Amino acid sequence: MKRIVVCGVSSRALGMFVGPLVKTFGKQYEVVGLLDIDPQRFIVCRNQYSELKEVPGYGTDEFGKMVTETRPDIVLVAGKDSTHAEYIVQALERDLDVITEKPMAISAEQCREIVRAERNSKGKVTVTFNYRYSPYHRKIKELVLEGKIGRVTSVDLNWYVDTHHGSSYFKRWNRKRENSGGLSIHKSTHHFDLVNWWIAQKPVEVFAYGALNYFGPDGELNPKKEDGRHCETCEVKPSCRYVMRWTTRSKEVTPPDDHLKANTSTISQRFTAYRPDACIFDSEIDIEDTYAVTVKYDRGALLSYSINFSAPYEGYRLAINGTKGRIETTEYHVPARIPFEVPRQTIEYIPLFGSREIIDVVQNSGGHGGGDPLLLEDLFLGSDPLRDYEILAGAADGAYSIAIGEGVWRSVEEKKPISIPGLLQEAY
Missing domain, CATH: 3.30.360.10 (Dihydrodipicolinate Reductase; domain 2)
Known part of the structure; x- marks a missing residue:
């Protein structure tokens, strides 16, 4: 049985990889470690998959400790895109195989680092272009x-x-x-x-x-030029055509085939501080x-x-x-x-x-x-x-x-x- 650690306990990681590893490929693989910036994600993961209730969680600066304590064969990388290269390179430096969500990195510079690390490693990288x-x-x-x-x-x-x-x-x-x-x-x-x-x-x-x-702020359908808004609590939401296209004034509605797989309220409960409902007309875009x-x-x-x-x-x-x-x-x-x-x-x-x-x-x-x-x-x-x-x-x-x-x-x-x-x- 091969041992896998998961770097980035994202919704994508849970639905696409962790669930199948537990339910479908449990005879061949064992999830032995979880790494994420947000401890709340560990709780969500363990609640969703009781088989993982004893699996330890690690902070983003504890990759080495996780590898030492869990002795994985494979590192699965599925967190925020900007974190991928860091964990891929660290895994390759330890001769571990890597399965990474796309994109493998966010820049050509990071790609060069990964290629150099793979050339000097017994491990290899697989990118999940589904x-x-x-x-x-x-x-x-x-x-x-x-x-x-x-x-x-x-x-x-x-x-x-x-x-x-x-x-x-x-x-x-x-x-x-x-x-x-x-x-x-x-x-x-x-x-x-x-x-x-x-x-x-x-x-x-x-x-x-x-x-x-x-x-962004200059979008023609921006109901109000004001930064820092969030859909869940926005006062001008009834005037936002992007929100109202998929809901009603009296009740939140989840569209069919919802890309986020849940409404805003449910998603926000999965995180400690992160808000996945920031205003699409914010100037930080x-x-x-x-x-x-x-x-x-x-x-x-x-x-x-x-x-x-x-x-x-x-x-x-x-x-x-x-x-x-x-x-x-x-x-x-x-x-x-x-x-x-x-x-x-x-x-x-x-x-x-x-x-x-x-x-x-x-x-x-x-x-x-x-x-x-x-x-x-x-x-x-x-x-x-x-x-x-x-x-x-x-x-x-x-x-x-x-x-x-x-x-x-x-x-x-x-x-x-x-x-x-x-x-x-x-x-x-």
Whole structure:
């Protein structure tokens, strides 16, 4: 039985990893230590999973003590993005394997530190890019591998995050670049990794435009310019369209497929001091909510990418062009929240010379389009022997996705193209 410690007892850590480790993979793994800045999270964890009532908790400066006392085989990193690199490096220095939530880090500099540590370690890093495991995304990978579209020449990817999900990032720690690297890292690394994986090319340069259009004090729907407000106690909440879009004046309502999985009151009880309901129009917000991006790859492919964090609905539109044809698909992520009917997702394969083929994809249950359960099985049972291509992501994959994300916000600020090798330097 392998022993695991958890650095960052976040809601994500509990739902995505700790629960399955206890309930599904308990014969193979044992959670032996918890580390977090907030002791209240230990209480929540133990209340939720009574099997862990005797598992010790450690403060953020007690990583070494935790490793010495619990003797883990694996370090699971799932706290605030800005803490990931610190614990990954410390684990690798002790020759321990690491499983980390994306993003692996929040800067190219931190990526370089991780790569150096991994080179000198017996341990290795695995990054949990669960988007790769969606049945649609796996099928797209398989079509590219089969050579259906030939050499990939360009990719168009437009991502839409709806008003509920999008605004949630601006209520929480994500709203500060020092915590998250900005949404071009915290969120878009998912998408950059997908493209990198699909086309099997390395990014070399990025140019981007970006803006803060919806949130912050100058947001057009800000009901009152005043810093320090919180949704739970805000006097002008009835005038805030972002809140009232998903609730009523007489009662708090949790939207279907709620990204936060609970209403504000329930969430606030999980923490000692942290408030995940800060006003989305606060002036401390220093990140963007809209991007238009171009990425150049080492074998000639070009990516045209955009993302909007305040769209009327949630989903994406994708096209991959190659020398022999094209792949297209459109996905609506959360139809339970969309107030209109949406088409069923399919994949369209259009050869350069020939007839269009519409491909229906076999579904599987679970979070992130059925991707989470398959990712967990690969993490904790080993790679699926029936799959004949690599899907688990390592430190290199994490680094390239983060370098694109940093290149995006730097390009926005510096108004020039950003070199990916320049950011990663000697790392790869």
